[in-house]
Amino acid sequence: MREKNMLCDLAVDAIAGLRSYQPGKSIDELQRELGLDEIVKLASNENPLGPSEDVKEAIAKATAEISLYPDGNGYYLKQALADKLAVSTDMITLGNGSNDVLDMVGRVFLEPEREVIYSEYAFVVYAITTQAVGAKGRVASALSINSEQPYGHDLAAMKALINGQTSVIFIANPNNPTGTYLELDILESFIKSVPSDVVVVLDEAYCEYGDKGESKKTIQWLNKYPNLIITRTFSKAYGLAGLRVGYSISQPEVADLLNRVRQPFNVNSLALVAAKAALDDEAYLEETRVLNQQGLKQLVAGFTALELNYISSVGNFICVEVGEAASRVFNDLLKEGVIVRALEPYKMPSYLRVSVGTLKQNEKFLNALAKVLKNV
Numbered sequence: 001m002r003e004k005n006m007l008c009d010l011a012v013d014a015i016a017g018l019r020s021y022q023p024g025k026s027i028d029e030l031q032r033e034l035g036l037d038e039i040v041k042l043a044s045n046e047n048p049l050g051p052s053e054d055v056k057e058a059i060a061k062a063t064a065e066i067s068l069y070p071d072g073n074g075y076y077l078k079q080a081l082a083d084k085l086a087v088s089t090d091m092i093t094l095g096n097g098s099n100d101v102l103d104m105v106g107r108v109f110l111e112p113e114r115e116v117i118y119s120e121y122a123f124v125v126y127a128i129t130t131q132a133v134g135a136k137g138r139v140a141s142a143l144s145i146n147s148e149q150p151y152g153h154d155l156a157a158m159k160a161l162i163n164g165q166t167s168v169i170f171i172a173n174p175n176n177p178t179g180t181y182l183e184l185d186i187l188e189s190f191i192k193s194v195p196s197d198v199v200v201v202l203d204e205a206y207c208e209y210g211d212k213g214e215s216k217k218t219i220q221w222l223n224k225y226p227n228l229i230i231t232r233t234f235s236k237a238y239g240l241a242g243l244r245v246g247y248s249i250s251q252p253e254v255a256d257l258l259n260r261v262r263q264p265f266n267v268n269s270l271a272l273v274a275a276k277a278a279l280d281d282e283a284y285l286e287e288t289r290v291l292n293q294q295g296l297k298q299l300v301a302g303f304t305a306l307e308l309n310y311i312s313s314v315g316n317f318i319c320v321e322v323g324e325a326a327s328r329v330f331n332d333l334l335k336e337g338v339i340v341r342a343l344e345p346y347k348m349p350s351y352l353r354v355s356v357g358t359l360k361q362n363e364k365f366l367n368a369l370a371k372v373l374k375n376v
């Protein structure tokens with residue numbers, strides 16, 4: 001046996017204690033393990049429609065130039081985003097996925113003496129971003145199971161954790177994995193109450209699924225709250241998870257800081273053209289929204305018929321409670337060719353998170369769920 005590599009002891013403390021992000025199981029992986037041909041993956045909140053035709057065309061055209069470095073400034077994509085969001089281009093920071101932007105926030109605003117606040121059951125990347133730079137994560141208790149937003153962010157609990165060391169607060173709205181949503185007036189009063197020297201990151205990875213007026217409103221907050229950073233992504237509603245492209249919107253001075261740590265060519269040339277084409281394809285986005293609404297209804301009806309509790313969601317995923325046997329149910333679903341997400345890593349061990357698929361995929365999942373719940 002090989003001896004342990006000495007470098008393991010050399011990793012800085014923050015990294016030595018870090019656990020890497022656990023992605024959902026891939027279709028390929030399950031195919032290799034079980035040899036099933038028909039697999040439905042409802043595990044990573046991807047768009048079940050696949051990329052839009054316009055996107056595929058734009059990518060096909062752009063492949064002729066992949067021997068060249070991409071436009072490090074993302075001129076055309078930023079211009080398109082600025083037009084759409086009615087902001088100036090210098091307020092936009094492009095990322096290799098919005099995860100990349102979250103990471104930039106950590107590198108710009110955090111160091112070991114500083115603290116970060118996020119909620120219990122919040123998106124796990126906040127904890128990773130915090131620990132990776134040795135900052136201290138303070139986890140606010142979530143709302144109770146019996147509240148209107150079970151497991152959702154408790155802004156009062158988050159506020160109570162603010163102290164002189166607090167540098168960043170992460171809020172996901174809606175939150176993943178819970179799908180819970182904070183009403184904007186409540187959220188705005190919270191942001192208003194946060195000291196202006198604390199960065200508030202509002203992660204809106206799923207905002208395209210919600211009310212269009214609401215996603216415009218939060219952008220307007222940027223004029224009032226210079227400490228606000230909003231992050232969004234092309235991975236979910238725009239169907240580009242595999243290309244890795246996201247962005248933040250902030251006041252220009254903040255964007256300038258983020259840009260200092262951004263890798264020079266962090267968004268590749270295919271992602272740049274694809275994101276622009278996706279942004280222009282409003283019909284695709286509308287189709288996505290409609291399909292998602294139908295799918296959520298279908299899943300809720302299915303859970304109700306199976307007498308299962310679920311957490312009402314405004315995203316493209318929903319959490320359903322299957323009890324103590326959740327990990328068995330998860331594994332039995334795999335054998336039926338359905339990949340969902342088990343939520344032990346989020347300390348919600350009795351729940352499964354399922355992404356909204358096509359109506360046919362949802363049906364396959366619901367049938368498989370009914371079947372495996374009977375295997376006791």
Ligand SMILES: *Cc1c(COP(=O)(O)O)cnc(C)c1O
Nearest residue numbers: 097098099123176205233235246
């Ligand atoms: C999926 C997701 C992201 C987006 O990640 P990308 O890096 O843009 O693919 C960000 N925040 C939350 C809460 C998410 O669920």
